[in-house]
Amino acid sequence: MKQVPYLLIEGVEKTFTRGGTSNNVLSNINVGIDKGEFVAIIGHSGCGKSTLLNIIAGLTPVTSGGVLLENKEVNAPGPERAVVFQNHSLLPWLTVYDNVRMAVDKVFRGAKSRAERHEWTMHKLDLVHMAHAKDRRPGEISGGMKQRVGIARALAMEPKILLLDEPFGALDALTRAHLQDSVMQIHATLKNTMIMITHDVDEAVLLSDRIIMMTNGPSATIGEILDVTLPRPRKRLELVANPTYIKAREAVLKFLYERHAFVEAA
Amino acid sequence: MSRPALRAVDTAEPVAPAPAPKAEVIALTLKPKSAGLDWLKTRAVAVATAVIPPLLTLAVILLVWEILCAKPGATLPSPSQVWRDASDLILDPFFVNGSQDIGLGWRVLTSLQRVAIGYGLAALVGIAVGTIVGQSTWAMRGLDPIFQVLRTVPPLAWLPISLAAFRDANPSAIFVIFITAIWPILINTSVGIRNIPQDYRNVAAVLRLNQIEFFWKIMLPSAAPYIFTGLRIGVGLAWLAIVAAEMLTGGVGIGFFIWDAWNSSKLSDIIIALVYIGSVGFILDRLIAGLATIVTRGTAAN
Numbered sequence: 001m002k003q004v005p006y007l008l009i010e011g012v013e014k015t016f017t018r019g020g021t022s023n024n025v026l027s028n029i030n031v032g033i034d035k036g037e038f039v040a041i042i043g044h045s046g047c048g049k050s051t052l053l054n055i056i057a058g059l060t061p062v063t064s065g066g067v068l069l070e071n072k073e074v075n076a077p078g079p080e081r082a083v084v085f086q087n088h089s090l091l092p093w094l095t096v097y098d099n100v101r102m103a104v105d106k107v108f109r110g111a112k113s114r115a116e117r118h119e120w121t122m123h124k125l126d127l128v129h130m131a132h133a134k135d136r137r138p139g140e141i142s143g144g145m146k147q148r149v150g151i152a153r154a155l156a157m158e159p160k161i162l163l164l165d166e167p168f169g170a171l172d173a174l175t176r177a178h179l180q181d182s183v184m185q186i187h188a189t190l191k192n193t194m195i196m197i198t199h200d201v202d203e204a205v206l207l208s209d210r211i212i213m214m215t216n217g218p219s220a221t222i223g224e225i226l227d228v229t230l231p232r233p234r235k236r237l238e239l240v241a242n243p244t245y246i247k248a249r250e251a252v253l254k255f256l257y258e259r260h261a262f263v264e265a266a
Numbered sequence: 267m268s269r270p271a272l273r274a275v276d277t278a279e280p281v282a283p284a285p286a287p288k289a290e291v292i293a294l295t296l297k298p299k300s301a302g303l304d305w306l307k308t309r310a311v312a313v314a315t316a317v318i319p320p321l322l323t324l325a326v327i328l329l330v331w332e333i334l335c336a337k338p339g340a341t342l343p344s345p346s347q348v349w350r351d352a353s354d355l356i357l358d359p360f361f362v363n364g365s366q367d368i369g370l371g372w373r374v375l376t377s378l379q380r381v382a383i384g385y386g387l388a389a390l391v392g393i394a395v396g397t398i399v400g401q402s403t404w405a406m407r408g409l410d411p412i413f414q415v416l417r418t419v420p421p422l423a424w425l426p427i428s429l430a431a432f433r434d435a436n437p438s439a440i441f442v443i444f445i446t447a448i449w450p451i452l453i454n455t456s457v458g459i460r461n462i463p464q465d466y467r468n469v470a471a472v473l474r475l476n477q478i479e480f481f482w483k484i485m486l487p488s489a490a491p492y493i494f495t496g497l498r499i500g501v502g503l504a505w506l507a508i509v510a511a512e513m514l515t516g517g518v519g520i521g522f523f524i525w526d527a528w529n530s531s532k533l534s535d536i537i538i539a540l541v542y543i544g545s546v547g548f549i550l551d552r553l554i555a556g557l558a559t560i561v562t563r564g565t566a567a568n
């Protein structure tokens with residue numbers, strides 16, 4: 001018997017219908033992802049990356065096809081598939097601590113005592129280096145810090161899969177590099193499965209085991225999947241001259257800008 | 267050279283940048299005392315800038331009023347005349363000389379009691395119904411036009427119907443408050459609920475919050491700024507309506523006092539009552555605004 005992958009996306013099709021006009025966004029998406037794998041999804045803006053991630057999260061229903069996690073069908077959102085949203089989506093009326101604690105209380109009520117939940121919350125904040133700002137509100141911290149808290153909140157749910165939707169898209173290059181290092185560290189420590197959308201080629205190659213490249217919409221699908229065989233831990237400075245890195249980077253760039261150039265742009 | 271010296275002398279200037287670092291140097295050695303003094307000084311300046319301009323304006327208004335109304339044959343009493351006629355009303359708000367002859371403080375409290383009941387009910391029902399309406403597109407489509415029409419009905423237009431229904435002055439007055447105050451609360455709440463960002467809904471969905479948790483942890487805090495805008499407009503309208511309603515229903519409220527004073531030609535009493543009404547309305551508005559800043563702190567900043 002053939003072994004079923006940890007996360008299986010099979011024949012996923014998505015059509016948005018609004019007021020008589022229908023828009024076929026995703027067509028025939030098939031991919032399997034292993035436990036502990038780090039997968040990046042890259043593609044031009046508007047091709048349907050967020051839609052695919054929301055389908056995995058269970059936030060968007062599929063038109064046909066399906067998603068199986070550990071052989072069980074995904075049809076509703078839940079904390080075992082935690083999402084780090086593009087615009088952080090922290091609750092502005094709660095402090096950094098309370099934003100994470102709210103998730104911890106919801107997921108581990110009954111399973112952990114109050115003291116344990118506090119410990120757990122602080123541990124996740126430590127993991128993203130945000131414990132020092134635990135009493136501040138989202139409005140009082142920088143964009144990079146907000147994303148760190150968003151990651152802490154998602155990790156605090158102890159998800160089977162961590163879904164990240166262009167988490168660093170709005171950040172400056174330096175902050176972005178720091179956060180990429182943090183994510184690599186977390187992945188190395190917790191060994192959890194991560195799927196991350198990005199439009200940054202370097203980010204995709206640096207972080208992932210595999211890169212899923214999507215064709216342009218409408219009816220976008222998976223154009224190509226690239227294995228990144230670089231050994232871990234990876235150091236960004238050492239990679240600059242690494243031939244495997246350069247080749248992977250070139251392959252992604254060629255896919256995006258030669259074979260699937262974004263016609264509407266420019 | 268001469269500029270900094272000049273500035274250092276002018277210590278009363280509230281935003282003088284030069285003395286600031288100096289004060290910090292002193293603070294290192296004499297920390298508690300000078301820090302306290304500094305704090306007192308900035309507080310004093312803040313209070314003075316807030317209080318002096320309105321006091322000056324008030325003085326000018328009283329002066330103009332005095333000049334206009336002091337000449338013989340003036341139709342309205344001058345401020346000094348008001349003081350001579352009705353200083354007892356100002357000086358002792360809480361006297362009791364029989365069932366109808368009581369201080370304005372008591373009358374205001376009676377009116378406030380009615381407002382409290384009517385407004386409290388309006389807040390409860392307005393937030394509850396607003397939440398339901400805001401969550402359902404169809405309820406919004408069906409009810410919103412009706413609310414928009416009812417909202418524009420003047421408070422007193424409800425009074426005859428209310429009197430007919432309740433056959434008693436006190437519940438009628440309370441109903442008029444209720445029906446006047448509820449619309450802005452209801453409409454603002456429903457708009458606030460409709461405007462909950464999709465992001466917050468997604469967070470709630472991933473966490474699998476149930477309906478009750480979603481209501482308390484996402485909906486109410488997210489809509490709080492809208493709800494408080496409605497509550498603030500509502501309390502102003504409630505206070506407007508109670509005075510008008512009491513003029514017609516009688517009793518011991520501040521509204522009836524004005525009507526009574528008009529019938530016995532005590533213009534000075536009316537003017538004092540106006541000052542009371544204005545002050546109480548101002549305080550009510552400040553109270554709700556203060557409550558709003560405490561409850562929604564941080565919500566606006568994102």
Ligand SMILES: Nc1ncnc2c1ncn2[C@@H]1O[C@H](COP(=O)(O)OP(=O)(O)O)[C@@H](O)[C@H]1O
Binds near residue numbers: 046
């Ligand atoms: N809720 C929705 N209703 C209708 N159309 C949508 C909805 N969400 C996304 N789309 C459409 O799907 C396409 C892909 O969007 P998205 O997944 O956000 O792209 P990406 O994340 O790759 O930039 C876009 O054309 C967008 O207009």
Ligand SMILES: [Mg+2]
Binds near residue numbers: 049050051166
């Ligand atoms: Mg997107």
